[in-house]
Amino acid sequence: MTEMIIRRLLQSVVTLLVLSFITFAGIYLIGNPMEVLADESATAAQIQAATERLGLDQPLWVQYWHYMERLFAGDFGRSYVTSLPVSTMILQRLPATLEMTVISLLISVGIGLPLGVVAGVFPKSRWSRGGSVLSVLGFSLPNFWFGLMLLLCLAVWFPILPAIGRGQTVEVNGVAWSFLTRDGLAHLAMPALTLAIGNMALMFRLAKSGMQEVMLLDYIKLARIKGLPSRRIVVVHALRNVMIPIITIIGLEIGGLIAGSIITETVFAWPGIGKLLIDSINMLDRPVVVAYMLIFTFTFVLINLIVDICYIVLDPRTREALQG
Amino acid sequence: MNRPLLEVRNLQTHFLTSMGAIRAVDDVSFSLQRGEVLGLVGESGSGKTITGYSILGVVDEPGRIVGGEIVLRDTEDGEVVLNHLGEKQLRRLRGNRIAMIMQDPMMSLNPSLRIGTQLVETVLAHRQASRSEAERRAVDVMRRVGIPDPEQRMQAFPHEFSGGMRQRVAIAIALINEPDLIIADEPTTALDVTTQVQILSEVQKLARETGTAWIWITHDLAVVAGLAQHIAVMYAGKVVEFGATEDLLDHPRHPYTRGLIASIPGEGELAADRRLHQIPGNTPSLLNLPEGCAFRTRCDRAGAQCDIQPMLETSSAGDRALRCWHPLEGQSP
Numbered sequence: 001m002t003e004m005i006i007r008r009l010l011q012s013v014v015t016l017l018v019l020s021f022i023t024f025a026g027i028y029l030i031g032n033p034m035e036v037l038a039d040e041s042a043t044a045a046q047i048q049a050a051t052e053r054l055g056l057d058q059p060l061w062v063q064y065w066h067y068m069e070r071l072f073a074g075d076f077g078r079s080y081v082t083s084l085p086v087s088t089m090i091l092q093r094l095p096a097t098l099e100m101t102v103i104s105l106l107i108s109v110g111i112g113l114p115l116g117v118v119a120g121v122f123p124k125s126r127w128s129r130g131g132s133v134l135s136v137l138g139f140s141l142p143n144f145w146f147g148l149m150l151l152l153c154l155a156v157w158f159p160i161l162p163a164i165g166r167g168q169t170v171e172v173n174g175v176a177w178s179f180l181t182r183d184g185l186a187h188l189a190m191p192a193l194t195l196a197i198g199n200m201a202l203m204f205r206l207a208k209s210g211m212q213e214v215m216l217l218d219y220i221k222l223a224r225i226k227g228l229p230s231r232r233i234v235v236v237h238a239l240r241n242v243m244i245p246i247i248t249i250i251g252l253e254i255g256g257l258i259a260g261s262i263i264t265e266t267v268f269a270w271p272g273i274g275k276l277l278i279d280s281i282n283m284l285d286r287p288v289v290v291a292y293m294l295i296f297t298f299t300f301v302l303i304n305l306i307v308d309i310c311y312i313v314l315d316p317r318t319r320e321a322l323q324g
Numbered sequence: 325m326n327r328p329l330l331e332v333r334n335l336q337t338h339f340l341t342s343m344g345a346i347r348a349v350d351d352v353s354f355s356l357q358r359g360e361v362l363g364l365v366g367e368s369g370s371g372k373t374i375t376g377y378s379i380l381g382v383v384d385e386p387g388r389i390v391g392g393e394i395v396l397r398d399t400e401d402g403e404v405v406l407n408h409l410g411e412k413q414l415r416r417l418r419g420n421r422i423a424m425i426m427q428d429p430m431m432s433l434n435p436s437l438r439i440g441t442q443l444v445e446t447v448l449a450h451r452q453a454s455r456s457e458a459e460r461r462a463v464d465v466m467r468r469v470g471i472p473d474p475e476q477r478m479q480a481f482p483h484e485f486s487g488g489m490r491q492r493v494a495i496a497i498a499l500i501n502e503p504d505l506i507i508a509d510e511p512t513t514a515l516d517v518t519t520q521v522q523i524l525s526e527v528q529k530l531a532r533e534t535g536t537a538w539i540w541i542t543h544d545l546a547v548v549a550g551l552a553q554h555i556a557v558m559y560a561g562k563v564v565e566f567g568a569t570e571d572l573l574d575h576p577r578h579p580y581t582r583g584l585i586a587s588i589p590g591e592g593e594l595a596a597d598r599r600l601h602q603i604p605g606n607t608p609s610l611l612n613l614p615e616g617c618a619f620r621t622r623c624d625r626a627g628a629q630c631d632i633q634p635m636l637e638t639s640s641a642g643d644r645a646l647r648c649w650h651p652l653e654g655q656s657p
Contacts, residue, residue, distance in 0.1 A: 124385070216384070217431065218426055218428060218431035219431065219432055219433055219434040219435075221382060221384075221426065221432070222424075222426055222432045222433070222494075223434070224382050224418070225380055225382055225418055225419060225423070225424045225426075226418065226419035226423075226445070226446045226449060226497065227415050227416065227417070227418035227419030227420055227446075227450060228419070228445060228446075228449045229415070229449065232445070232449075236445075237434050237437070240434075240436045240437070241434070241435070241436055314436065315435075315436060316435070316436060316438075316481040316483070317435065317481070317483050
């Protein structure tokens with residue numbers, strides 16, 4: 001298993017190198033950042049000087065080489081726009097996105113999964129059918145629409161929850177978190193719920209159809225024949241086998257949540273990293289965009305690794321495949 | 325004669341579908357003494373397995389027991405009617421006083437749980453035992469069904485076992501609580517022939533040793549011939565003939581039973597020039613059963629009377645029953 005983890009991490013280095021070059025070259029091709037950055041009143045000489053200072057006058061491969069040199073020394077460079085170190089900018093914004101994504105994941109798995117399991121065990125019940133209808137709505141309607149509707153209902157008509165921003169935060173080791181304060185949690189509620197709805201519907205349907213299928217299998221029949229209590233049949237015998245595909249989807253969905261957070265952050269003016277990315281692309285702020293891509297690619301590699309480790313824990317058959 | 329351990333009286337289990345009721349089990353009666361082996365014989369779809377599920381109360385929707393009684397006797401507190409019990413009381417009997425071995429050992433064990441867990445949970449569901457007691461019991465029963473190295477094998481998962489070994493595990497699960505009755509649903513059909521013989525001879529030994537009663541469900545008369553004291557022959561959801569094994573095999577009275585016996589390849593008769601006997605036609609669809617005797621379309625003795633359903637008539641001595649208007653007069657097949 002250790003061997004697998006090391007092999008995976010080495011593979012990810014290659015992925016990261018390729019991706020960094022594609023992003024780097026992509027933004028290079030879109031246009032010259034100087035055109036966006038420079039003041040209208042700037043003289044040609046001033047622009048020339050700034051271009052040289054940022055190294056933008058050099059050929060692509062030289063620029064890339066310099067960037068990578070600094071990256072391996074642990075330096076993500078400085079933003080063209082704010083002149084702040086990119087690492088500082090990302091660290092400022094990342095916690096806001098992370099807490100929103102994690103809480104939304106907890107909501108979707110914590111609510112969607114158990115409801116789906118119950119619905120799958122009693123597929124004929126009115127409750128299960130109703131849930132299926134609602135779940136279609138849940139993932140076919142776009143999440144910005146949900147966000148706007150929530151804002152309309154809970155912030156405008158019945159102003160129970162605050163509409164925008166992160167609210168009060170608490171600093172832990174120099175990082176600001178909202179979920180540790182009451183006010184922060186109130187601010188988190190709507191964005192996290194908006195982000196969670198599609199995923200919750202997906203979890204419900206996966207758990208329901210998975211349970212429905214498994215409950216008809218011979219080994220569940222034998223578990224009943226053995227006289228096991230029904231709770232043990234559902235939780236130990238059925239759910240364990242249903243969890244294998246669900247874990248895969250959860251892994252993929254974490255990626256989807258981070259991508260989806262860009263829209264949600266825009267709706268709720270949530271100062272997260274998604275907004276930073278959009279702003280940086282608009283400004284052709286290459287160091288920020290490339291760093292963002294690298295960080296998130298690495299996150300994906302890690303998530304997939306964790307998913308694979310979960311497989312090994314859940315499905316004994318994969319253990320041998322790995323050793324053999 | 326003692327009062328029987330299990331009595332099934334006029335059992336009817338129907339599947340109520342949108343296309344009409346499928347009468348999977350329709351008027352099945354038989355009884356079984358303590359420690360006795362009963363062979364329940366019939367083609368696929370004749371309702372053997374559903375009869376087994378009905379006894380345990382595990383028939384899946386939309387199936388339901390719509391008539392009849394299944395009576396289980398106890399030496400101490402008299403009798404219970406299984407199909408009148410609630411789910412909670414039934415659960416206490418399942419896996420405890422009545423166990424079942426399913427047909428396909430590749431499918432009936434949970435792939436993600438250790439063999440030991442699947443045995444131990446069966447004990448813990450019914451007894452106030454500690455984990456280590458239950459484990460001791462599991463090791464003991466695994467050894468009895470011929471699984472080598474049981475202490476180590478407890479830690480294994482089903483996919484590390486061959487088909488024959490898995491079926492031994494399934495038999496061990498059935499035996500572990502020393503039930504009064506084990507329903508074995510073609511437990512050797514999915515195995516290769518040499519494994520079949522091994523398992524059969526071991527079950528024979530176990531049946532003699534434990535004093536457990538068995539219902540051995542099979543499509544193969546040859547299998548139960550050496551195993552069962554009594555045989556019930558089923559056709560299209562009904563018991564058509566019942567009798568002591570030797571008597572039934574030597575003197576079949578129902579034309580269907582005779583057909584089944586004639587289709588067994590005898591010893592030394594497998595020469596190329598001898599054709600095996602076939603019963604003409606196929607089992608009828610249960611959705612669309614003909615009125616009257618369901619076998620009459622395939623029967624060479626059928627007459628006008630066969631349009632009316634014959635009753636299961638029990639002989640005066642009570643050891644033979646038959647459902648036929650034109651029975652064979654007890655001649656050799």
